[in-house]
Each structure stands twice: as structure tokens, then as C-alpha cells.
Amino acid sequence: xxxxxxxxxxxxxxxxxxALRNLLPIIILISIKVKDWNGTKTLATLSILTLVIxxxxxxxYLEWRKFQYSLEQDRLIIHKGIFKREEKTIYYNRxxxxxxxxxxxxxxxxxxxxQIETPGGQPGKAEGExxxxxxxxxxxxxxxxxxLRMVKSTQSDLAGQGAQQAHDAATGQDVAVVQGxxxxxxxxxxxxxxxxxxxxxxxxxxxxxxxxxxxxQQHVMASxxxxxxxxxxxxxxxxxxxxxxxIDQLPxxxxxxxxxxxxxxxxxxxxxxxSSSSNSIxxxxxxxxxxxxxxxxxSFAQLLKASLTSLNLNFAFIFIFGIFSFADEVLDVISPxxxxxxxxxxxxxxxxxxxxxxxxxxxxxxxxxxLLSVAIYLIKFGDYQITRSHMQLxxxxxxxxxxxxxxxxxxxxxxxxxxxxxxxxxxxxxLRVQVVTSxxxxxxxxxxxxxxxxxxxxxxxxxxxxTIQLRKQLHAPPKRAFRNYALxxxxxxxxxxxxxxxxxxxxxxxxxxxxxxxxxWCLFRMKSSGVWLEGNDLTxxxxxxxxxxxxxxxxxxxxxxxxxxxxxxxxxxHNIHVQVLGSALSYAVKGIxxxxxxxxxxxxxxxxxxxxxxx
Amino acid sequence: xxxxxxHRLHQDYIKASKLxxxxxxxxLLLLIGGWFAFAIWKDWTLIPVWITGGIVLLxxxxxxxxxxNYEYRSFSFEVFExxxxxxxxxxxxxxxxxxxxxxxxxxxxxxxxxxxxxxASITVVTAATKHEIKGIHQEEAEALKLxxxxxxxVDEQHD
Numbered sequence: 001x002x003x004x005x006x007x008x009x010x011x012x013x014x015x016x017x018x019a020l021r022n023l024l025p026i027i028i029l030i031s032i033k034v035k036d037w038n039g040t041k042t043l044a045t046l047s048i049l050t051l052v053i054x055x056x057x058x059x060x061y062l063e064w065r066k067f068q069y070s071l072e073q074d075r076l077i078i079h080k081g082i083f084k085r086e087e088k089t090i091y092y093n094r095x096x097x098x099x100x101x102x103x104x105x106x107x108x109x110x111x112x113x114x115q116i117e118t119p120g121g122q123p124g125k126a127e128g129e130x131x132x133x134x135x136x137x138x139x140x141x142x143x144x145x146x147x148l149r150m151v152k153s154t155q156s157d158l159a160g161q162g163a164q165q166a167h168d169a170a171t172g173q174d175v176a177v178v179q180g181x182x183x184x185x186x187x188x189x190x191x192x193x194x195x196x197x198x199x200x201x202x203x204x205x206x207x208x209x210x211x212x213x214x215x216x217q218q219h220v221m222a223s224x225x226x227x228x229x230x231x232x233x234x235x236x237x238x239x240x241x242x243x244x245x246x247i248d249q250l251p252x253x254x255x256x257x258x259x260x261x262x263x264x265x266x267x268x269x270x271x272x273x274x275s276s277s278s279n280s281i282x283x284x285x286x287x288x289x290x291x292x293x294x295x296x297x298x299s300f301a302q303l304l305k306a307s308l309t310s311l312n313l314n315f316a317f318i319f320i321f322g323i324f325s326f327a328d329e330v331l332d333v334i335s336p337x338x339x340x341x342x343x344x345x346x347x348x349x350x351x352x353x354x355x356x357x358x359x360x361x362x363x364x365x366x367x368x369x370x371l372l373s374v375a376i377y378l379i380k381f382g383d384y385q386i387t388r389s390h391m392q393l394x395x396x397x398x399x400x401x402x403x404x405x406x407x408x409x410x411x412x413x414x415x416x417x418x419x420x421x422x423x424x425x426x427x428x429x430x431l432r433v434q435v436v437t438s439x440x441x442x443x444x445x446x447x448x449x450x451x452x453x454x455x456x457x458x459x460x461x462x463x464x465x466x467t468i469q470l471r472k473q474l475h476a477p478p479k480r481a482f483r484n485y486a487l488x489x490x491x492x493x494x495x496x497x498x499x500x501x502x503x504x505x506x507x508x509x510x511x512x513x514x515x516x517x518x519x520x521w522c523l524f525r526m527k528s529s530g531v532w533l534e535g536n537d538l539t540x541x542x543x544x545x546x547x548x549x550x551x552x553x554x555x556x557x558x559x560x561x562x563x564x565x566x567x568x569x570x571x572x573x574h575n576i577h578v579q580v581l582g583s584a585l586s587y588a589v590k591g592i593x594x595x596x597x598x599x600x601x602x603x604x605x606x607x608x609x610x611x612x613x614x615x
Numbered sequence: 616x617x618x619x620x621x622h623r624l625h626q627d628y629i630k631a632s633k634l635x636x637x638x639x640x641x642x643l644l645l646l647i648g649g650w651f652a653f654a655i656w657k658d659w660t661l662i663p664v665w666i667t668g669g670i671v672l673l674x675x676x677x678x679x680x681x682x683x684n685y686e687y688r689s690f691s692f693e694v695f696e697x698x699x700x701x702x703x704x705x706x707x708x709x710x711x712x713x714x715x716x717x718x719x720x721x722x723x724x725x726x727x728x729x730x731x732x733x734x735a736s737i738t739v740v741t742a743a744t745k746h747e748i749k750g751i752h753q754e755e756a757e758a759l760k761l762x763x764x765x766x767x768x769v770d771e772q773h774d
Binding site: 119558559560561562563564565566569579580581582583598601604605606607 | 617695696697698700704706707708709710711712713714715717741742743744746
């Protein structure tokens with residue numbers, strides 16, 4: 001272990017507080033009981049309690065003391081454990097993402113935790129976790145790991161796929177410099193990366209321009225060409241001009257692409273695009289990796305728009321259900337009989353219109369829930385920012401609990417676009433990516449509220465390798481698939497009716513009115529679903545209430561399966577399930593025609609391909 | 616999907632499956648018998664006992680006489696050079712395609728009843744999923760394990 005490091009000393013404090021939090025019920029219990037006890041009993045209990053707390057304190061100290069980690073040339077090594085020592089080795093090239101999180105407790109003491117995510121390992125747990133670090137240092141380490149990862153991948157890129165453009169060679173040359181520099185930097189520490197980043201950006205603007213000019217005519221020409229070919233990428237400017245509130249791309253005006261936006265000039269833009277794509281170095285030999293090529297900061301107006309249209313229905317339903325199931329008990333505890341009294345009064349006064357009252361009440365509740373969901377959305381996604389530099393994407397958000405993720409573009413397993421009905425109507429969508437994290441149900445938001453028309457240009461900026469085609473018309477399930485969509489909901493609906501009849505006799509039959517609604521919903525679902533195959537990209541779209549579109553590439557599909565019931569087989573239909581890394585559930589679409597699915601099957605099948613070549 | 620898959624489970628799998636289901640259900644029925652006796656002793660109502668007993672008896676018949684035969688008939692798989700295809704499911708049929716480059720490792724295991732018939736099951740593990748092929752002959756399972764291991768060595772991602 002070269003230059004082993006420890007966690008911040010705050011770790012002791014944090015784990016101590018956490019342990020005390022677990023002890024809290026016992027402490028409360030004792031403090032309630034203590035007045036009935038005699039002297040010796042109290043003394044004994046208190047001394048035991050003190051001993052326990054001291055033991056916790058010592059454990060916390062030892063846990064901090066015995067936790068060491070070090071950054072080696074190609075791997076991160078973690079040593080931990082008081083009695084059972086554990087050594088964990090994580091190779092940089094196996095890292096899928098590096099996340100910095102700040103739960104409230106850590107936020108208060110100015111610390112953060114760093115998670116290193118790799119595929120495999122225990123589910124629900126990051127492979128490597130540095131529990132408590134100073135926030136600034138955690139961010140710096142995150143940056144360093146990102147750099148080390150990138151160096152690795154650049155090297156393998158060069159070794160493997162090789163010559164992409166002329167500047168690749170330049171990048172390769174300086175890889176060594178970058179790496180050396182990093183390890184060197186690793187030994188030092190302490191500077192706040194965020195600040196450093198800003199400063200560096202400022203410097204690098206001039207420096208890079210110098211480099212660019214000195215490299216002469218050929219380069220400028222090349223970049224000019226690149227710029228024109230990226231002409232449709234000009235969406236960024238359009239965004240800024242058309243809808244100032246929409247994309248607050250450059251919150252800090254010292255950023256390199258200022259001139260890009262300000263002038264909107266083709267040459268200067270292309271020049272900038274190019275220079276920044278070759279900028280893992282600059283003239284001074286400084287690793288100038290910090291300044292992003294693309295930066296998007298969610299403005300408050302945008303955030304508000306996003307939260308107002310978020311329609312967090314799941315949350316609302318849970319909330320309403322919670323209120324209904326607990327209200328009685330809670331009220332009864334607070335003031336016995338109050339519920340009945342109020343209820344009787346209300347019924348007495350408004351005996352004529354209880355239905356209207358109920359409707360009003362539920363509207364009020366729904367309104368309240370909606371406001372609450374807006375507030376929660378604001379807190380969760382406040383200060384949202386995403387940047388891309390070279391191959392790395394960095395996302396950070398959260399007002400109370402800060403979260404920040406850095407991941408490699410290559411590690412994106414799928415792109416997901418979700419539109420709730422309101423946003424669909426307004427022409428907006430949320431963009432997410434599937435990356436490997438310890439939370440298998442989580443997808444990272446890369447754009448909370450993107451105008452659908454602008455998604456191709458946004459994607460070009462964020463994931464240049466990942467083009468997605470927004471097609472209106474996919475291969476939808478045919479009419480004969482309706483039974484397939486409607487069967488289960490109808491059965492559930494009929495069961496509900498049966499239950500209602502059992503409860504309220506024949507007046508329960510009014511629930512039959514639900515059936516047309518259910519069928520309309522099923523039809524809606526069916527009409528919105530679909531699949532589309534083009535080149536190496538598979539698009540799967542489905543709807544429960546929100547429209548969800550998955551964009552998956554062939555190389556990211558882990559398994560593909562087709563499933564069918566007897567009824568479907570008779571009608572030549574199948575359900576398609578696509579499993580990718582990092583997702584607990586497979587992406588599925590129901591009731592697609594066989595003649596659409598068979599090409600997808602042979603597209604994914606290696607042998608199918610080979611056979612067709614051989615024949 | 617369209618091709619016939621060459622491999623099936625071993626014939627003895629039907630016997631093994633029947634035997635293990637018989638044991639499982641006999642244990643269940645014994646428990647219900649105990650419950651029955653207890654209910655009579657304590658003068659409890661016997662309705663739930665009859666209902667549970669009926670369900671278990673039904674599942675006893677289905678899973679020892681009918682299900683294993685159909686399971687055997689509906690399950691097939693084949694290991695190709697670059698992928699594995701598994702077809703399964705009696706009523707709800709599923710075809711699954713596992714590329715060799717996605718296979719992480721292969722597990723072979725067998726319980727006491729399976730061992731009695733010299734059977735074993737193979738579990739193909741990818742980074743995201745697990746797929747079990749249960750009830751092939753032990754030697755065949757070993758051979759398959761080695762073969763898949765060999766074929767899965769190729770480690771590259773291409774479009």
C-alpha cells in the first residue's frame with residue numbers, strides 16, 4: 001500500500017451519532033422507568049448504559065482507525081474491519097460509476113460519502129464505500145477516480161480500436177503525463193475541486209486558444225469541417241435564443257463555450273467543439289480535464305416547470321392510502337371521540353350534500369398531495385446540474401441530500417424517456433439512463449425536463465455516441481392483441497364488482513361502470529406500445545399511465561426472451577423481454593406480432609446471423 | 616424461436632421430480648393431519664382444514680402425476696457456439712437467448728433425490744440473470760459446464 005489514507009475524523013462522530021440513534025428507544029424507555037426505581041437499580045442501569053456508550057465510542061474509533069484505502073496505479077485498495085480484516089481491490093477499469101452522496105447528517109457536519117459502483121457484488125450495496133470524507137475532498141477524489149478511469153480507458157482505446165482522429169495520438173502522448181500528474185496530485189490533497197475547476201476553466205480558455213492557433217491551418221480546417229457536419233447540433237444555440245429559461249447552459253460565464261453561444265458563429269463554435277474534444281492536455285502540460293464540454297444547469301424556472309408537471313401519482317396514492325388507513329387511529333389517540341363528533345356534526349349540517357362534500361374533500365386532499373409532491377420534487381432535484389467532459393458524465397442534484405454521480409459514457413446501458421400524460425401533451429419528457437448502481441431500481445436522470453423536439457440535440461451533447469431516434473410510429477400491437485391487454489384488468493375489475501355486490505348488495509353493481517374506463521385504458525396502453533428495430537438500436541415503448549420508451553443497443557442486451565400464453569400463440573403474438581445490466585426488471589412490451597419479433601430475435605441471435613451468412 | 620432445440624432433459628428427471636413432489640406433499644399432508652387431530656381435540660372448526668387439505672390433495676395429484684411429464688415435454692435447450700437458447704413453460708411458454716459473451720459462470724448442483732438418479736442441474740449465470748436447466752445426467756452436466764466455460768471465455772463487446 002503506497003500512501004494509505006484514512007477517512008475523515010468526522011467518521012467517528014457520524015458513526016457514534018448513528019449508533020446513539022439506535023440506542024435512543026432504550027434511553028427513552030429507561031428515562032421513563034427511572035423514577036419508579038430505587039437508588040441501586042438506577043445506578044446499575046446508568047453505569048451499564050455508560051459502559052455501552054463508551055464501548056460504542058471505542059468501536060467507532062477503531063473502525064475509523066482500521067479503515068484505510070489507497071489509490072494504486074491501476075486499482076483502489078480498501079482495508080477494513082476490526083477483528084475480521086477485509087481487503088478489497090477494485091480495478092479502475094471495472095468501475096461503472098462513482099457517486100458522492102450527502103445524507104442530511106453528513107451534510108450538517110460538512111462531509112459526504114463516496115460510493116464506487118461495479119457490476120456484481122452484493123445487491124443493494126456498493127462495491128466500495130468510503131463512508132465519511134470531507135465534502136470537498138470527496139469531490140476531488142471522485143474527480144481523481146474519474147481521471148484514473150479515463151486514463152485506463154483511453155489507453156485501452158488506443159491499444160484496441162485505435163485511430164479515431166488525428167488528435168487521438170496527441171491524447172495518447174499525454175496520457176502518461178496525466179497519469180503521473182494524477183498520482184502526484186493524489187499524494188497531495190485538500191483543494192476544493194469545484195473551486196479549482198472554475199479557476200482552471202478560466203485559465204484554460206486562453207491557453208487552449210493558444211494551442212489551437214499554434215497548431216495551424218490544418219487543424220482549424222479539420223475543426224471547421226467537423227463543425228459543419230455537426231451543423232444540426234446547433235440546437236444548443238437555438239435553445240438559448242428561443243427559450244432563454246429553457247436551457248441555462250452556462251450559469252458561469254467564464255466557461256469556454258461562452259463565445260459559442262454569444263456569437264452563434266459557425267467557425268468559432270466548431271473550433272471550440274474540436275479543441276475541447278482534444279483537451280485532455282494543454283500547452284502547459286497541466287491535466288486540463290476539469291472543464292466540461294457541455295454543461296447544463298437547471299434554472300429555477302425550469303425546475304418549477306418540471307415540478308409542476310411531475311404528477312407524482314404513485315406518491316399521491318400512497319399518501320392518500322396512508323391518510324385513510326391511519327386517520328382514524330391517529331385521531332382516536334389524540335382526542336378520543338373527536339372523529340365521531342365531527343363526523344356526526346358534518347353529516348348533520350350537510351345531510352343533503354355529503355357526496356359533494358366528499359368530492360370537495362378529496363379534491364382538497366389531491367391538491368394538497370400535489371403541492372407536497374411539487375415540494376418534494378423541488379427538494380430532490382434542486383440545483384440540478386449535468387456536465388460532460390470527454391467520455392465522462394457528471395450529474396449532481398439535491399437541496400437537502402446532495403447526490404452526485406460520475407459515470408463513463410460507455411457504461412450507459414440504456415436510455416429511457418418517460419412522459420407523463422401532462423408532459424406528453426405539452427411536448428416534454430424526462431430523460432434517464434440505466435447505469436450500474438447498487439440500487440437496481442434506480443435510473444439516473446440526465447435531463448429532468450427536455451423539450452421533445454430538442455432531445456436529439458441534447459443527446460448529441462450528452463452522449464455523442466448514443467444517437468436515439470424519436471419515432472412517432474413504432475410497430476404497435478395489432479388489434480387482435482386487445483384481449484391480451486384487457487384480460488387481466490377485466491378480471492380484476494369483475495372481482496372488484498363481485499366484492500362490491502357482496503358488501504352492498506345489488507347497488508354494488510354501479511362499479512360495473514368502471515369496466516368501460518378500464519377497457520379505454522387498456523386500449524390506450526395498447527395503442528401507445530410498440531417496438532422498433534433500426535441498425536443496432538432497439539426501441540421499446542410501453543405505457544402504464546406514463547409513456548416510457550427504452551432505447552437499447554444490441555451490445556448492451558444481456559438476454560432476450562419471448563414469452564407467450566396459449567391465446568397469444570393462437571394469435572401469433574408474443575411478449576418481448578429485454579434484460580440489461582443494472583436493471584432489476586426487464587424491459588417488456590406485450591402482444592407484439594410474431595412477424596415483427598422474429599427479425600428482432602434473429603438480429604440478436606449470434607447463430608441466426610452466422611447461419612444466414614453461411615447459407 | 617423457430618429452430619428445434621436439440622437437447623432435452625433426462626428421462627429420469629420425470630421420476631426424480633415425481634419422487635420429490637411425493638415427499639413434499641406427504642410431509643404437507645402429515646402436517647395437515649396433525650392440524651386435523653389438534654382441531655378435533657380443541658374442538659375447533661374443521662372447515663379451514665378441509666379446504667387446505669383439498670387444495671394440497673389437488674396439488675398432490677397435479678404435481679406428481681401430470682406436471683412432471685409436461686414439464687419434461689415442454690423443456691428444451693441447446694448450447695450453440697455463441698449462445699444458449701432455452702425453451703420452457705407448459706402454458707406460458709418462454710424462449711430465452713443468452714449470448715456466450717454474457718455468461719459469467721456456470722454452476723452445477725444436485726440434491727439427494729437428483730443424485731439418486733445420477734442427475735444434476737446446471738445454472739447459467741449472467742451479470743444480470745440466472746437460468747436453470749434442471750435434470751440432466753451428471754456426466755452430461757459436467758461436460759456441458761466445461762463446454763460453456765470454454766465457449767464463454769471470449770470476452771469482447773461488439774455490436
